[in-house]
Amino acid sequence: MMLRLVNLFTKRKILWVTAMLIVTLVLWFFPPSLIIFPRNVTLTWTGVPATSQTITWQTGRYINGSQVEYMELIDNLHSTTGAGSAQQVTTDRGMITVHSVQLTDLKPATRYQYRVGNGFFWSSCHTFTTAPTQPKAFKFLLFGDSQGNSYDLWQRTLQTGYERNHDAAFIMNIGDLVDIGLSYVQWDDWFQAGHGVIDSMTVMTVMGNHETYTKEWKIAQPLLYTALFQLPNNGPATLQGKVYSFDYGDAHFSILDSQLQEEAEWIPEMLPLQQDWLEKDLAGTNKPWKLVFIHRPVYHNRPSNGDEDLRDALTPLFDRYNVDVVFAGHDHVYARSYPLVSGTWTDGTGGGPVYITTGRSGKKTFSRAQAKNWNAMYYNPLEEPNYLTVEVSEYSLLIKAFKLNGEIIDTWDKTAKHVE
Numbered sequence: 001m002m003l004r005l006v007n008l009f010t011k012r013k014i015l016w017v018t019a020m021l022i023v024t025l026v027l028w029f030f031p032p033s034l035i036i037f038p039r040n041v042t043l044t045w046t047g048v049p050a051t052s053q054t055i056t057w058q059t060g061r062y063i064n065g066s067q068v069e070y071m072e073l074i075d076n077l078h079s080t081t082g083a084g085s086a087q088q089v090t091t092d093r094g095m096i097t098v099h100s101v102q103l104t105d106l107k108p109a110t111r112y113q114y115r116v117g118n119g120f121f122w123s124s125c126h127t128f129t130t131a132p133t134q135p136k137a138f139k140f141l142l143f144g145d146s147q148g149n150s151y152d153l154w155q156r157t158l159q160t161g162y163e164r165n166h167d168a169a170f171i172m173n174i175g176d177l178v179d180i181g182l183s184y185v186q187w188d189d190w191f192q193a194g195h196g197v198i199d200s201m202t203v204m205t206v207m208g209n210h211e212t213y214t215k216e217w218k219i220a221q222p223l224l225y226t227a228l229f230q231l232p233n234n235g236p237a238t239l240q241g242k243v244y245s246f247d248y249g250d251a252h253f254s255i256l257d258s259q260l261q262e263e264a265e266w267i268p269e270m271l272p273l274q275q276d277w278l279e280k281d282l283a284g285t286n287k288p289w290k291l292v293f294i295h296r297p298v299y300h301n302r303p304s305n306g307d308e309d310l311r312d313a314l315t316p317l318f319d320r321y322n323v324d325v326v327f328a329g330h331d332h333v334y335a336r337s338y339p340l341v342s343g344t345w346t347d348g349t350g351g352g353p354v355y356i357t358t359g360r361s362g363k364k365t366f367s368r369a370q371a372k373n374w375n376a377m378y379y380n381p382l383e384e385p386n387y388l389t390v391e392v393s394e395y396s397l398l399i400k401a402f403k404l405n406g407e408i409i410d411t412w413d414k415t416a417k418h419v420e
């Protein structure tokens with residue numbers, strides 16, 4: 001009797017292991033190029049946040065139609081179809097199709113329901129809310145490097161930040177979204193981790209150096225990053241999708257590309273190009289708050305030297321055009337500088353941007369980072385990831401850094417010049 005029970009148990013175990021092996025093999029060998037249903041639905045803006053929404057998703061190579069059906073959430077009778085574009089993209093896992101549709105002429109401050117597809121195979125339904133025409137105050141979520149060899153911790157940080165901040169208007173990621181930028185498996189993991197968040201709240205991204213790395217740790221053009229994210233095309237022509245700006249409420253957002261070494265082979269003039277563009281961009285805005293986002297920090301926390309080329313080229317522009325905060329990533333620490341003018345710190349009354357390195361939202365830590373003498377606040381999130389909230393109003397800017405467990409790391413605020 002006992003022997004029969006043991007045999008039965010062993011047989012079941014063998015069957016279970018065999019079944020799991022078959023499932024694993026099927027999942028491994030099933031190429032993304034054969035996917036029929038829309039996957040990795042993501043919201044970004046390429047137009048005005050109050051009246052437009054850009055929606056991007058992926059399918060296998062043989063699904064060409066790109067349609068979005070959408071309607072106001074209160075209106076269950078009418079749906080409208082918006083048509084977009086499809087681009088075939090070669091990945092290390094075969095050819096996929098990246099679809100994108102920009103919905104325009106939407107009503108401000110309105111909640112819409114939508115689904116994406118090709119007219120035959122549709123995604124499930126999601127919602128988004130357009131921005132108010134003149135938002136007086138708003139909050140956005142900011143995540144540091146999410147890279148890693150797995151994305152479960154990025155998922156927890158993103159989902160936790162989102163759960164605690166449903167009132168946020170949008171999300172930003174400071175770059176090094178993935179560890180291997182030319183690995184479609186990692187991108188798929190990154191998007192899957194965002195399911196339920198990035199299909200409901202707009203996410204605006206900054207490119208990091210890891211977006212240019214191959215599986216052999218060589219440098220390549222960041223073709224997956226630029227194909228998978230649709231972003232405003234108001235940057236220099238050769239830096240489309242990497243350098244851009246947009247407005248939300250009383251703030252102007254300028255996004256830069258710090259990958260001078262990695263991209264030098266293809267864009268040798270990228271620093272002067274960005275200097276010229278940033279000068280025009282900052283001179284051309286009348287928004288009271290100016291926020292800059294760049295992956296590599298111009299004031300670093302690495303033991304080695306920082307990126308002096310970036311610092312020398314960009315900080316005079318930040319100073320001249322009264323940039324309030326320069327956000328960065330790359331060093332995987334949370335660090336806030338004193339207000340700095342020409343590299344000299346001030347008490348803030350004389351102005352000068354504050355430089356904030358945003359920490360890490362994913363798995364990767366950097367234990368060799370060090371506090372520098374320009375840091376007013378320094379914290380290395382070795383135990384658990386962190387995220388930031390940035391609250392912008394006509395009168396003030398309020399930045400808070402949180403550990404994943406909700407504990408506060410830092411709070412910093414600045415009062416608008418006209419109410420001082």
Ligand SMILES: [Fe+2]
Nearest residue numbers: 176208209330
């Ligand atoms: Fe980096």
